[in-house]
Amino acid sequence: MGKVFDAAEVAKHNSTESCWVIIHGKVYDVTDFVTDHPGGAKVILRLAGKDATDEFDPVHPEGTLEENLKPEACLGDVDLSTIPKSEPEPAPQSNVEEIPVQSLLNMDEFEKVATAKISKKAWAYYYSAADNLITKRFNTEVFRSILLRPRVFIDCTECNISTKLLDNQVSMPIYVSPAAMARLGHPSGEAGIAEACRSFGAMQIISNSASMTPEQIVTGASPEQSFGWQLYVQEERSRSEKMIARINKLSAIKFLVLTLDTPVMGKREDDLRGGNVINEITEIKSPEVSQNADERAVFQGLDPTLNWKETLKWIAKHTKLPVVLKGIQTHEDAYIASLHTPQVKGIILSNHGGRSLDTSPPAVHTLLEMRKYCPEVFDKIEVLVDGGIRRGTDVVKALCLGARGVGIGRPALWGLSAGGVDGVKRTLQILADETRTCMRLLGVEKVDQLGMQHINTRLIDQQIYDGPSGLESIRAEFRSRL
Numbered sequence: 001m002g003k004v005f006d007a008a009e010v011a012k013h014n015s016t017e018s019c020w021v022i023i024h025g026k027v028y029d030v031t032d033f034v035t036d037h038p039g040g041a042k043v044i045l046r047l048a049g050k051d052a053t054d055e056f057d058p059v060h061p062e063g064t065l066e067e068n069l070k071p072e073a074c075l076g077d078v079d080l081s082t083i084p085k086s087e088p089e090p091a092p093q094s095n096v097e098e099i100p101v102q103s104l105l106n107m108d109e110f111e112k113v114a115t116a117k118i119s120k121k122a123w124a125y126y127y128s129a130a131d132n133l134i135t136k137r138f139n140t141e142v143f144r145s146i147l148l149r150p151r152v153f154i155d156c157t158e159c160n161i162s163t164k165l166l167d168n169q170v171s172m173p174i175y176v177s178p179a180a181m182a183r184l185g186h187p188s189g190e191a192g193i194a195e196a197c198r199s200f201g202a203m204q205i206i207s208n209s210a211s212m213t214p215e216q217i218v219t220g221a222s223p224e225q226s227f228g229w230q231l232y233v234q235e236e237r238s239r240s241e242k243m244i245a246r247i248n249k250l251s252a253i254k255f256l257v258l259t260l261d262t263p264v265m266g267k268r269e270d271d272l273r274g275g276n277v278i279n280e281i282t283e284i285k286s287p288e289v290s291q292n293a294d295e296r297a298v299f300q301g302l303d304p305t306l307n308w309k310e311t312l313k314w315i316a317k318h319t320k321l322p323v324v325l326k327g328i329q330t331h332e333d334a335y336i337a338s339l340h341t342p343q344v345k346g347i348i349l350s351n352h353g354g355r356s357l358d359t360s361p362p363a364v365h366t367l368l369e370m371r372k373y374c375p376e377v378f379d380k381i382e383v384l385v386d387g388g389i390r391r392g393t394d395v396v397k398a399l400c401l402g403a404r405g406v407g408i409g410r411p412a413l414w415g416l417s418a419g420g421v422d423g424v425k426r427t428l429q430i431l432a433d434e435t436r437t438c439m440r441l442l443g444v445e446k447v448d449q450l451g452m453q454h455i456n457t458r459l460i461d462q463q464i465y466d467g468p469s470g471l472e473s474i475r476a477e478f479r480s481r482l
Contacts, residue, residue: 003076007051007083014049020075022051022083023065027075033068051083058122058183061213101419101426107390107411110427114185114417122184124273126413129354130266136354139362139388146364146397147456154443159436162201163447165405166255166322166345166382168226171201172432173447174395177350177386177407178230178257178326180209185417190217193412196424198222200432205257205407208232218252228324230257233303233311240303244318255345256319258311259352261327263304266356309481312340324384326350329366331373332470338380339478346382346404353387353409363387365464367401368457373469378402392434399447400455 005027013020019031021044034044047055104110115123129136163173176193183189190210194217197204205228206217218227229247234240247253315323322345328334329351337347349363361369363385370377377383385398386407395406408431415427439445442454 002074005076005078007078010078011049014045016045019044019048021047021049022078023053023056025077025080027078028065028069029073029075030069033073051078059181059209059211061211062216063213099418101415101423104418104426104430106430107414107427110411110414110418110423113419114414114423118185118417122181122417124270125181125184126179126410126417128268128270129358130268130356131358133354133358135351135358135360135362136388139351139354140390140394141388142362142364142460143388143391143394143397145457145459147459148393148397148438148442149454149456150441151443151454156440156443156445158445159440160446161432161435161439163404165203165226165384166228166324168203168254169224170203170226170405172428172435173399173405174389174428174431174435175203175384175405175407176205176412177409178205178207178228178259179409179413180207181211182207182413182416183211185413186420186423188416188420191220192416192421193424194218194225194227195220195421196415196428198225199425200428201225202428203227203405205230206253208259214247214250214253218250221252225252227253228255228257229253230259230326231315232259232262233306235303237303237314241318244315248319248321253321255322255324256315257324257326257348258315259326260306261329261350261352262356263302263306266352266358268355308336308340312343316343322346324348324382327352329361331366331369331377331465332474334366334370334377334381334383335374335471336474336478338374338377341381344381346384348407349383349385349403350387350407361465363398363403364401364460367398367403368461368464371402371452372464374471389431392431392436393438395431395435396438396442396450397455399450400452401457 007022010020010022010027016034017031019034020027020029030044037044099113104113161173162169162171164170165173165175176197182193186192188195189212190206191212194204198221201224203226206214208230210217214229221227231240231244244256247256312323323343324346325337325344326348328337328347328349334347337344349366351357351360351362367383367385382404383402384405384407385403386409389395389398389406389408390411398406411427412424415423417423419426439450444450444454
């Protein structure tokens, strides 16, 4: 029988020299893991000597402890009766639970209900964005500056929004973006989102920081259901290689999404105020972990050396899955990506929901920039977008600009938080219905009939980049490699 610890004894081990935590009644010595924790050392140090179960469970998939700690790190059990009781969070509004999701009519109402139901930390993580939230807000506002051009006297009885995304047949051009830590909002987590997507024939990209394993998320998938897997390349490449090997075994996962727009984390102040330390940039006092703490506090362990010349070749050695590059924000990078077909199957124009670099461009601007400087890219590679989608009219406008599919991140999380699986289903239903209504009023029957003739972008044309294209030097460099 293993040793049983008093919680007071565990509490003494609360430093980088000796760091213990309690998880599910077990005592773990994580001293050697403190500086290697992908979320940063301060995440662990804040919970050192304490029961970390409530913090650990919603954000870590099954098997995390076994993968990262040696067996001897488990020191024994804790006497549960000796653990101090923590103050519970304030209860949600008493009437929130009674609101049926079918009565909710738009994404703003889902966010309002979800905000009242989830913890402050969960709200802060889902809501937060970089600095002054300018890009986060502009992602949505920019769609309001695009005007629609309805055509009339056209039979609009039929309207089919089914399409193909990355060679996968889907029932709608709306997919779920890789939004992390879904179990913060609801116990069903990413598997709940997958269940909703299955009901609607929608595609889902699973976050690299999902709170469930990829195996758990796709276990109930239908044969025709399509998933992508988001990849953050670890500095210790063998870890990423092991994950890619796992993904290769899951037939439901059809492609990898290499995210490029967060080599370092933006300053997300709502997270800081909410007590989340996953992206805290305050300097850590302990000498062992204080060096470059502002750079390593988030996404510690991610490889900063990713580049066009080497990274795609490395990926090709470990998988035959097509690659989608997420985080493209300029026409130059979109053009370079198109030079790497067929391995690179698509790109996602994204600014990470405004969470990385504030005042970076919305996907709408990048779409217009590409149409101005390198329209041929739309014929060479699939272009997807995310960020700020709140209405079916937003979906249609993005498709008119040349996008093949439109991703939703926060709306899926708000839907899940407000009503579990049914909340995500209702979210997808609203957006799909609004998309059909918009297409009918434009006089369009099929997604591939949408084009620039259906929109007026004059209000935002003046905001589009108007400098040198830079494409000639890119073409010359690429030719020199051949």
